[in-house]
Amino acid sequence: MTKPITFIPIFACAGLLTGCFGYPRLVSYPFDPGGRSLNSLASELSPQSSGRYIVLTSDRRGSQDVYLFDTLTRNLMDLPGLNAFDTIASHPGVSEDARYIVFAASRQGRSAIFIYDRDTRQSRNLTTNLQAEVRNPTISADGTRIAFEFSNNGQWDIAVYDRNGQPLNIPQDPR
Numbered sequence: 001m002t003k004p005i006t007f008i009p010i011f012a013c014a015g016l017l018t019g020c021f022g023y024p025r026l027v028s029y030p031f032d033p034g035g036r037s038l039n040s041l042a043s044e045l046s047p048q049s050s051g052r053y054i055v056l057t058s059d060r061r062g063s064q065d066v067y068l069f070d071t072l073t074r075n076l077m078d079l080p081g082l083n084a085f086d087t088i089a090s091h092p093g094v095s096e097d098a099r100y101i102v103f104a105a106s107r108q109g110r111s112a113i114f115i116y117d118r119d120t121r122q123s124r125n126l127t128t129n130l131q132a133e134v135r136n137p138t139i140s141a142d143g144t145r146i147a148f149e150f151s152n153n154g155q156w157d158i159a160v161y162d163r164n165g166q167p168l169n170i171p172q173d174p175r
Helices: none
Strands: 012-015 019-021 044-050 053-058 065-070 075-077 088-094 100-107 110-117 122-125 133-139 145-152 155-162
Touching: 044 088, 053 088, 065 088, 065 100, 100 133, 100 145, 110 133, 110 145
Parallel strands: 088 133
Antiparallel strands: 044 053, 053 065, 065 075, 088 100, 100 110, 110 122, 133 145, 145 155
């Protein structure tokens, strides 16, 4: 069985708050029935790119997990300690050097935003003290800032935290 080749527009991002620049290019990787490449028989969801890396969620191992693909080596990278069978991961983002991965996760009906450090192999909940629904995280190219949506009383707003889980004071008035 052949699966269509996945084409993902790739952009070079300068930073979380400064926007993206660059050009779209199409990437094409062969299908791997063993699930060791970018394309598999499973659903590949929410791909994001930063530099040479593509991060996505996939259910190729029976649970919705985060995967990191290196476009230069054309291999999935190991992420020990990141994925758990009792957690549904979604909407991942990756820093330009791929040291930090952010993602939304749902466990026992509660949503949270996590950051994973590939050097320490540790995941940390950034939103432990935030009593709200959270979704759609993104991370700055240098891995220092994480922005995400949160809902308090039915209204969705944007929060920006540092990678230690501290809210950043972003001025409301651009003047």
